[in-house]
Amino acid sequence: MDIKKMLLSHGKKTITLDEIISGLKLGEAGTEKVYTCINDILDKNILEPVKSSGINGNIRYPMYKKYRIAIKDEIDNAVIDAINKLHPMLLKSGYLSVNPSEYQRLKTVVDALNIFFFEAKMGEYISRKERSFEIFGHEKTLDDSSVKSFLRKLKISEKDLRFYDTPEYCFHDYIPIKKDSMTLLICENKDIWFGIRRRMFESGWRCLFGTAIDGVIYGEGNKVSDRTGALVEYLKFMGNPQVRFLYWGDIDREGFDIYRRTKAVNDSLDISLFVPGYRQMMAMLKGKAAEDSPSSKKHGMDFDSVLQCFSADEQVFLKGILEDNKLIPQEIISYTGLKEG
Helix, strand or coil: CCCHHHHHHHCCCCEEEHHHHHCHHHHCHHHHHHHHHHHHHHHHEEEECCCCEECCCCCCCCCCCCEEEECCCCCCHHHHHHHHHCCCCHCCCCHHCCCCCHHHCCHHHHHHHHHHHHHHCCCCCCCHHHHHHHHHCCCHHHHHHHHHHHHHHHHHHHHCEECCCCCCCCCEEECCCCCCCEEEEEECHHHHHHHHHHHHHCCCCCEECCCCCCCCCCCCHHHCCCCCCHHHHHHHHCCCCCCEEECCEEEEEHHHHHHHHHHCCCCCEEECCCCCHHHHHHHHHCCCCCCEEECCCCCCCEEEEEEEHHHHHHHHHHHHHHHHHHEHHHCEEEEHCCCCC
């Protein structure tokens, strides 16, 4: 490969010795041949050694580990004219005007973006892969690290391209009417989630045990707490409304720990326990013995800070459940046991 062409296509201001060897396909050549080639390039004044990078350690054929690319772009007027005719969104950062070789290197990307900005009518947000296919004809182009880097240099954001990243965790939810400000109930277990969803869908409920709710989310046990920012991503997917989350799960060590971890990994959000639901669970247990928890984990874990939202008597009862490793499952409240007021 022509050395000038290789250096121009490198896309960086510096290049390592290994990258030169790879770009010129000198991997099979001996050290002496590589040494000769590097010195020939240095004689042409298109590379300058970065002395702080150090020497390769070979006494007979010493070579610096990194070089500064000193080659000047040979850009004709036609390229400059083409850049000047691009959509203003592609020129706002000034990057292409200062680095015209980048236009040549990424011409297919630039041209596709140019067509998009000139022809696209800014409408609904769509997913990253959907937008990528629309612009480039390939769903993974916007995932490419070099394209992401190029867009950052152009100061073109997700907002400019009007796409969102589909959350890694797409929670099952039911929200009849999405609003700018909402209260959403997270249920640890599927049956109770589905029961509340039925009540909201079939009966038009917008209140549960006297608490107004705008929707219900299935947290899928540990799923809601296992990944940092899962709920933050979920809200971003919805357009970042103002949401107050209420969490409702099993009464046992695991259930309260899921709640605590969910708060910890989404610490910017308003998340609190759905106290009316827990009170109804305790009321349903009266006169019955709590079952043993299937897990003996989290022995000795302190839940005092979690239980502060309950009355003093309730805290005593709940601490007894936790200390004895008992369980009151969320399913103690059946579909027919749900109450609107």
